[in-house]
Amino acid sequence: MDKKLTDLPGVGAATVEKLQSLGYEDVMSVAVATPGELVEATGVTENAARKMIHAARDLMDMGFETGEELLKKRQNIQKISVGNDPFDKLMGGGFETGAITEAYGNYGSGKTQIGHILSVNVQKSIEDGGADGIAVYIDTENTFRPERIQELAKGAGVDPDIALKNIRVARAFNSDHQMLLAEKVEDLIKKQGLNVKLVVVDSLTAHFRAEFIGRGTLAERQQKLNKHMHTLAKIANNNNICVFVTNQVMARPDVFFGDPTEAIGGNIVGHNSTFRIYLRKGKKGSRVAKLVDSPNLPEGEANFFVDTPGLRDV
Numbered sequence: 001m002d003k004k005l006t007d008l009p010g011v012g013a014a015t016v017e018k019l020q021s022l023g024y025e026d027v028m029s030v031a032v033a034t035p036g037e038l039v040e041a042t043g044v045t046e047n048a049a050r051k052m053i054h055a056a057r058d059l060m061d062m063g064f065e066t067g068e069e070l071l072k073k074r075q076n077i078q079k080i081s082v083g084n085d086p087f088d089k090l091m092g093g094g095f096e097t098g099a100i101t102e103a104y105g106n107y108g109s110g111k112t113q114i115g116h117i118l119s120v121n122v123q124k125s126i127e128d129g130g131a132d133g134i135a136v137y138i139d140t141e142n143t144f145r146p147e148r149i150q151e152l153a154k155g156a157g158v159d160p161d162i163a164l165k166n167i168r169v170a171r172a173f174n175s176d177h178q179m180l181l182a183e184k185v186e187d188l189i190k191k192q193g194l195n196v197k198l199v200v201v202d203s204l205t206a207h208f209r210a211e212f213i214g215r216g217t218l219a220e221r222q223q224k225l226n227k228h229m230h231t232l233a234k235i236a237n238n239n240n241i242c243v244f245v246t247n248q249v250m251a252r253p254d255v256f257f258g259d260p261t262e263a264i265g266g267n268i269v270g271h272n273s274t275f276r277i278y279l280r281k282g283k284k285g286s287r288v289a290k291l292v293d294s295p296n297l298p299e300g301e302a303n304f305f306v307d308t309p310g311l312r313d314v
Helices: 013-021 027-031 035-042 046-059 067-074 085-090 111-121 146-156 160-165 175-190 206-211 215-239 266-272
Strands: 099-105 134-139 167-171 196-202 242-247 249-251 261-263 275-281 287-293 303-306
Touching: 013 035, 027 046, 035 046, 085 287, 099 111, 099 215, 099 261, 111 134, 111 146, 111 196, 111 242, 134 175, 146 160, 160 167, 175 196, 175 206, 175 215, 196 215, 206 215, 215 242, 215 266, 261 275
Parallel strands: 099 242, 099 275, 134 167, 134 196, 196 242
Antiparallel strands: 249 261, 275 287, 287 303
C-alpha cells in the first residue's frame, strides 16, 4: 500500500499543503529532512517535527541493509560519458549518477566546457554513453552558451535544437537564489514529470565567495554552503542524478614547492563531493586532469592529457 503524508502523526490536509508547496511531496522526503527544515516549512514545534520524521522513517523501513542489497542498488547507477576515452577511463566509465562530482581549477582550465559536454551527452541513450535524460544548468557567472551547446551537439550526433530544448537553464544572482534554484529541481521532477539526470552548478562558490568577505563571515558562509551541498547530495541520491559542480580556486601563500592551488570551500565542499577533479592547462592547448578524490577507484594520482576541442577555450 502506498504510504501517504497523511499517515504521519499530526499531519492533516493543511500541513500536507504546506509540505508539498515546499517540495516535500512524499514520506521519503520527510524521512530524510531535518527537524529544523520541517519547523520552517510547517510552523510546527520541533518536538512535533521529530515525531513526523521518526514516523516517516518507520514507514519507509529505513535501517540497516546488507552489502549485497547496496550492490544491487548500485546496478541502477548510470555513467555519463564525456566522449573522451582517457577521461572516461579516469572516471571509471563516466560521471556517475547518484553522486556529486566537483571540478576545480584556474580560469580557462575547462570546467565550464565539461558542464556543457555533460549537458549534451546526458541526452544520449544509455548504450551511447548517456542517461536518456535532460539537464538542469544553474548558471551563477553567466557562463552558459547555447551556441556552444549547438556545436557540441553536432559533434555528438545530437540534434542541436533538441539538445537546447532538453536543458533547463536558470541564472542565479546571489547565493540565496542559487540555493532556491537547487531546491526547485525536485519540482521539475515531481510536478512537471521531467526525467532530470544531470544538474550542473557553474560555479558553486562564486556568490558565496563574493558575499561573505573576511574571516568574520567565514562560519556563516560555510554553514550556508554546507546546507547547499546537502541539498545537492539529497537530489543526487533520491533521484539517481549526476550532480556536477565547478569550483573556483585560490593560491596558498604558505606553499613554497609544488602547486599552491587549492579549491574554495574547504572541507565542507571536499567532504560532500564524491569525486574531485583538478583541472589545469597543459601544453599546446590541451588540458590536464588529476583525480584528487574518489571512493571506488584505485588509490594514487591519476593524470591524463586531454587534447580535444571539447575542453578547449571557446
